[in-house]
Amino acid sequence: MWHGSSGDNMRKNIGVFPLLALYLMVVGCASNMGDDAQVESGVSPQWPPAPQLARIDYLYSVSTPADMKISRNWFGKAWQFIKGKQEARLARPQGIHVDSDGRLYVVDTGQRRVHVFDSKHSRYFSFPEKPVENFEFPVGVVADGNGRVYVSDAATHLIHVFDSFGKRHVASIGGNHLLRPTGLALRPGSSDLLVVDTLASELLVFDTGDFTIKTRVGRNGNQQDALHYPTNIALAGNGDVFVTDSLNFRIQILDSDLGFLNHFGDAGDGPGSFSRPKGVAVDSDENIYVVDALFDNIQVFNRSGELLLAFGTAGHSAGEFWLPNDIFIDGNDQIYVSDSYNSRVQVFRYNGQAIQ
Numbered sequence: 598m599w600h601g602s603s604g605d606n607m608r609k610n611i612g613v614f615p616l617l618a619l620y621l622m623v624v625g626c627a628s629n630m631g632d633d634a635q636v637e638s639g640v641s642p643q644w645p646p647a648p649q650l651a652r653i654d655y656l657y658s659v660s661t662p663a664d665m666k667i668s669r670n671w672f673g674k675a676w677q678f679i680k681g682k683q684e685a686r687l688a689r690p691q692g693i694h695v696d697s698d699g700r701l702y703v704v705d706t707g708q709r710r711v712h713v714f715d716s717k718h719s720r721y722f723s724f725p726e727k728p729v730e731n732f733e734f735p736v737g738v739v740a741d742g743n744g745r746v747y748v749s750d751a752a753t754h755l756i757h758v759f760d761s762f763g764k765r766h767v768a769s770i771g772g773n774h775l776l777r778p779t780g781l782a783l784r785p786g787s788s789d790l791l792v793v794d795t796l797a798s799e800l801l802v803f804d805t806g807d808f809t810i811k812t813r814v815g816r817n818g819n820q821q822d823a824l825h826y827p828t829n830i831a832l833a834g835n836g837d838v839f840v841t842d843s844l845n846f847r848i849q850i851l852d853s854d855l856g857f858l859n860h861f862g863d864a865g866d867g868p869g870s871f872s873r874p875k876g877v878a879v880d881s882d883e884n885i886y887v888v889d890a891l892f893d894n895i896q897v898f899n900r901s902g903e904l905l906l907a908f909g910t911a912g913h914s915a916g917e918f919w920l921p922n923d924i925f926i927d928g929n930d931q932i933y934v935s936d937s938y939n940s941r942v943q944v945f946r947y948n949g950q951a952i953q
Contacts, residue, residue, distance in 0.1 A: 642916035644908035653897075653908050653945050655916045656931070659701070660941040661686050662721035665714045685721060687712065690935040690942055692737040692749070692781075695927040700762065703935065703942055704735045704748065711738055711748060713763055724763035731755055731769060737829075737923075739781040739790075745805070747790060749778040756781070756792060756803070770808040774801065780830040780841070784853075791830055793840060798824040800840060800855065814855045819845050822857040829923065833879045841887070846871040848887060850900070861902025862887075869896070869904040876924035878932070880947045886924055888934065893918040895934065913939055 643651035659665055661684055688707030695701050701714040709732065710723045725732055734752035746759040754775045758768040771778060776796035783790055789811065790803040798817040803810055815824040826844035833839065836853030847862035862871050876888040884905060885898045894909035909918050919938035926932050932945040 642908075644906060652906060652948055653932070654948065656944045656946055658915065658936075658941045658943045659687070659703075659714065662714060665701070665716040665721075667714060667716055667719050667721045685712065685723065687940045687942070689937055690940065691922055691937060692735070693923050693925045693933050693935050693942060694738045694740055695925055695931075695933060696740040697742045697928070699927075700740070701933065701942070702738045702740055702746065702763070704738050706734060706736065709733065709735060711735060711746070711763055715762075722764070724759060725766055726764060727766075729757060729766045729769075732757055736779050737781040737793075739783050741783055741805075747781055747783075749781055749792065751777045751779055751795070754778065756790070758808075768808065770803065771801075774810060779828050782830045782832050782838070784832065784836070791832075791838065793827050793830050795826055795828055795843075798827060800824070800827070800830070800838075800851075802855070812855065814851070814857075821860070824849065828874075829876045831877045831879050833883055834881070835883075839877050839879060839885060841874050841877045843874055846874065848874070848877060848885065848898075848902075859900075859902075861898065868907060869898075875922040876935070878924040878926040880926050880930050880932075881928075881949065882947075884947070886926065886932065888921045888924050890920050890922055893921065895921070895924065895932075908945075909934075916943070918943070 642655040644653040687703060688705050690703045691706050692704035699717045703712040705712055712723045714721055731753040732750060734750055735748050736751045737749040740746040744760055744762045746763045748757045750757060754772050755769045756771045756778055759765060760767050775794050777794060778792050779795045780793035788805045790805050792801045792803060794801060799813050799815040801810055801813040817825060819825060824842050827840050828843045829841040831839045838851040840849045842849045846864035847860045849860045850858045852858050864870060866872060871889055872891040873889055874887050875890050878886045883900060887896050893911040894907050896904060897906040898904055909916055911917060918936050921934050921936050923935040930947040930949060932947060934943045936943050
């Protein structure tokens, strides 16, 4: 049924028809080009290389929703074309997280947004949907199993809190207690939100119920219980905490009570050393993965700090990086790396074979 002036509506829709015809022609051509572009030659990278037993396999890269087989329906595509909107695409991905339902959250500092790729339900969106005060330089992200999402903002000293998987802003916390919040983690089965404060060289624990500070550890320095420009954080299955102690060129290991246990790493330009350590993550066998932005690779260590494997090199092809900065490993041992200046997230898989 038509509403309003029939003459006005007719004139408006007559203008749409040529655009719709053009869309159909372009989409037809684009579909053919897309099919050709998706033909891959050769073998996907693996580490160590064949014929050795692969411990790490390259799977795919994500720059757009289509890369995760998320697409609009026919009408949505047509309307997007008519409105002149471009397909969503990563610009400068940084912090990444995958929630318990498989949603991939990617902080995009270049666009000051968080992209959400929900391949299970074939949905994509980004947030904030509406302007949020003091949302200026998002860096880290973490989400719980109930749709609550936390985003650190390094410029405004805040943690922004969203509900409904990022669709509704509910609070901004920590402004009086934080200097430059970066890495975030949630402790399973508790109300603990762990926050790395880079400038304060501290690790803080907020209560997600009332947003009060429960505890804080660390001090500036290079001693056993000190940090110097820490950036990222990861939790192991046993509750241990791993912190990238960036300007000490090491990884700090803390127990579940945030007592300092051990550390490994030093400054250098050879295997096993660090130059610009960034993201840290732990797989199901408690192998520790460290992203080095200057080496453009990921080094894998055991808990004693012994180097087990390294993968990646500088470049733009599969398995190559340009200033990577964060890493996340999900419950299926899939490894997500934010490949910042290649404007993508690369996805790998740990095969579950002990790396030796």
